[in-house]
Amino acid sequence: MQLNNKQKQFLKGLAHPLKPVVLLGANGLTEGVLAEIELALEHHELIKIKVPEEDREMRQAIYDAIVRETASAQVQVIGKTLVLYRPAREPKMRLPK
Numbered sequence: 001m002q003l004n005n006k007q008k009q010f011l012k013g014l015a016h017p018l019k020p021v022v023l024l025g026a027n028g029l030t031e032g033v034l035a036e037i038e039l040a041l042e043h044h045e046l047i048k049i050k051v052p053e054e055d056r057e058m059r060q061a062i063y064d065a066i067v068r069e070t071a072s073a074q075v076q077v078i079g080k081t082l083v084l085y086r087p088a089r090e091p092k093m094r095l096p097k
Contacts, residue, residue, distance in 0.1 A: 001071065001085075001086065003073045003075065003085070003095075006096050006097075007096060008075055010095060010096050011075045011083070011095070012076055014046055015046055015048060015075060015083045018047070018048050018083075019048065020048040020050040020081060021040045021044065021047045021049070022036055022040060022047065022049045022050070023050045023052070024049070024050065024051050024052065024053070028053075028062070029062050029065055029066065034066070034070070037049065037070055037084075038070060041070060041072055041084065041086045041088075042088055045085060045086060045087055045088050045092055045093055046075070046083070046084070046085050046093065047083070047084055048082065048084075049081065049083075050081050051063065051080050052080055053080070059080065063077060063082050066082065066084070067084070070084065070086060071086065072084045072085060072086035073085045
């Protein structure tokens with residue numbers, strides 16, 4: 001899923017007040033965590049995920065894996081927080097063109 005710059009800016013504005021709904025623990029990215037991300041995306045469409053990994057390359061690999069496995073779009077990364085968007089089956093948000 002690709003977002004244009006206008007859509008990303010719109011989603012960044014909506015994501016600003018959100019708190020992370022998923023926090024990766026010591027076990028990292030597990031099937032359970034991916035299932036929780038799937039549920040959160042289906043329910044909220046726009047979510048934040050906190051990845052407390054210190055190694056930058058490892059953190060980026062985790063972000064890439066989450067985006068790939070959930071078929072979502074990466075809106076932005078702020079520090080150790082990833083913002084994801086994926087429209088629900090019945091979308092609640094309308095993105096600008």
